[in-house]
Amino acid sequence: MTRLTTLMGTAALALASTTAFAADPDLLVFDWSGYEEEGFFINYAEKHGSGPTYAFFGEEEEAFQKLRSGFKADVAHPCSQSVDKWFQAGLIEPWDLSKIPTYETLADIYKTDPTFVRDGEVYFIPADLGMTGIAYNADEVTAEQVSSLQIFLDPEMAGRVSLPDNVDDAYALAYLATGTSDWTKATEEDFKKASDWLRQAHANNRAYWADGAELAQLMATGEVLVAWSWNETPVQMVGDGYNIAFEREAAEGSSSWFCGYVNLVDGPGSEDKAHDFIESFLSQETADYIVNEWGYGHSNTAAMSGFGEETLTEVGLNEISAPQLAQLPMDTSLREQMIKEFERIKAGF
Structure with a gap:
């Protein structure tokens, strides 16, 4: 591209x-x-x-x-x-x-x-x-490795993945990874499973990125090989000559x-x-x-x-066949729980 x-x-x-x-x-x-x-x-x-x-x-x-x-x-x-x-x-x-x-x-x-x-x-x-999916260094990581969101828990990827410093994107990943593709119907049990998964992913996380430019820097240096990313970052990095691919059709899906x-x-x-x-x-x-x-x-x-x-x-805006979690307005009380729990997870609790 x-x-x-x-x-x-x-x-x-x-x-x-x-x-x-x-x-x-x-x-x-x-x-x-x-x-x-x-x-x-x-x-x-x-x-x-x-x-x-x-x-x-x-x-x-x-x-x-x-x-x-x-x-x-x-x-x-x-x-x-x-x-x-x-x-x-x-x-x-x-x-x-x-x-x-x-x-x-x-x-x-x-x-x-x-x-x-x-x-x-x-x-x-x-x-x-936009879309959020797996951006990955295609020189170091294969398409098969990113065929599942569980790559974020892979011990071999410890310290080589990056998650967004954004509660909605982070929980979209965690809900998908634990089987929930419609968070407007998420239960307390779904929230707990997603939080537990996100806590495991935190242990592998190299850094939480705040914007696309910060993530691009992490991936350009080779520090980070796999990231849960907005489609902005792979589009711009490919334009700059980096072999960064974008996977929206992992088995569990991606989000919009x-x-x-x-x-x-x-x-x-x-x-x-x-x-x-x-x-x-x-x-x-x-x-x-x-x-x-x-x-x-x-x-x-x-x-x-x-x-x-x-x-x-x-640019990653095409229709896909995998599940897609739409980051729509959700129950306000559940989102407040997500905000509080995400801060705890980032702090190591």
């Missing part, structure tokens, strides 16, 4: 003619590291002369606690399973869809989910989606996720610019960039329909 940095179509032209943007003081976006890249706000920058100002978080619970403690931003980027918690805490307010016409391109399932849409008001706009943007209560900046930012993110230009450069999918269904099967397969 060659790196998809040719940036096909309009995104290529826009990026080629764009220099680095100074940060817009009227819009503060609280986001995952990496989303400050210019390809995510091409139209916004063309309209306002610069990209937004960014602040970053490494994990959604960290973001939640920071916002609860008084940190102010205008827009934030949680994933689907955090939305109800943020709503219940009074952190988010509705979007004005009259200012976001491209919202109409989203799939109906997003527009009707009661976690995202309450009393006709939209609190969460899905924006990006989607994230989006929320409008934070009492944001210090411009509401109009917050809406311009979302409209820009939902554009064809951003879809071109996120698929071709990052290997992620986009919530604009019209834009995604233009990508061929070859491209989607190349």
